[in-house]
Amino acid sequence: MEEKNCRYFLINLRNAGKKPGQKQNPAGKRILWKEKKPVLPPQPIKVTHNFVITKRSGILHDRECFCVRRIRHGRQINKIEPDTEVRFCKWCQRKAVVRNGVKDVSDCEICEKFFDEKQVSTSLLTRLFVEKGAEAEMVPVGIQIYCGDDYWRIRWKNEKGASVLEHNNYVRTIEGERYFTKGYHEQHIRPNTVTSALRYLMAYDYTAHHREAAKKKVSHEYEKSAL
Ligand SMILES: [Zn+2]
Ligand SMILES: [Zn+2]
Structure with a gap:
């Protein structure tokens, strides 16, 4: 266990009730609580292609759409193929189709x-x-x-x-x-x-x-x- 993220103190329960001066059992480490590892906010994807398709909803965005800044998991493509069914984002469809053309x-x-x-x-x-x-x-x-x-x-x-x-x-x-x-x-x-x-x-x-x-x-x- 990573001790870095744990708070613990030295104690041995078998020493309970023993007076000072009595032989103490060696104290063991007792973990009080585990600190949560610092969670970094998920980073938006780095856009390198013309279009980003969100992984979960499958909506296609133009690379300049303001929604793209919030997409964490996406597939990127350069061209919208004519025979694939595409669900366009309502904000950027116009820009996306012009960019495709x-x-x-x-x-x-x-x-x-x-x-x-x-x-x-x-x-x-x-x-x-x-x-x-x-x-x-x-x-x-x-x-x-x-x-x-x-x-x-x-x-x-x-x-x-x-x-x-x-x-x-x-x-x-x-x-x-x-x-x-x-x-x-x-x-x-x-x-x-x-x-x-x-x-x-x-x-x-x-x-x-x-x-x-x-x-x-x-x-x-x-x-x-x-x-
Ligand atoms: Zn969009
Ligand atoms: Zn003609």
Whole structure:
């Protein structure tokens, strides 16, 4: 037993009643009480990855969420996989999904600000950046989003905050295949809002898009301008 944490005094019960001068039995150590070892408060985990999932409740937090400071036991991950079921923290879900979607984490803040300004809902951003696994990058002319096989761009149009959706150029071969070329063309959408732009690019399917176009029997020229 660790004597350091014990209080004891020297006594032998068999000496009880003996007068001073009578032969005393050697005294043994009798432990009076054990002092409790000093308990240190449990330390919060050191965050080294983008997200922390609490061990007990399984809630995912962004690394900057204020709740993270209180998490003692957590699993850390860098990416939210599209096919895993995630329970998001209600305080930091928006930040977490944007962080999951940006190519460069230093774009996180400006990207989030942009979606705030354009009033894009958190559920739409979750579908885009987690379920679809899209990747966003801030570029000088706007924001570039890679989703599925295609590159899209929401390009700033004027100082008032208007923007246009642009789609990467490609050439359609006779067999109906396509190959990508340089540059972008404007993709006309109604209404021209960022929310509808994101919905459009998430739902875009090249094969389906051209099947629809063929049904409408559009001329080759028109098809070219509305790739
Ligand atoms: Zn959180
Ligand atoms: Zn297009």
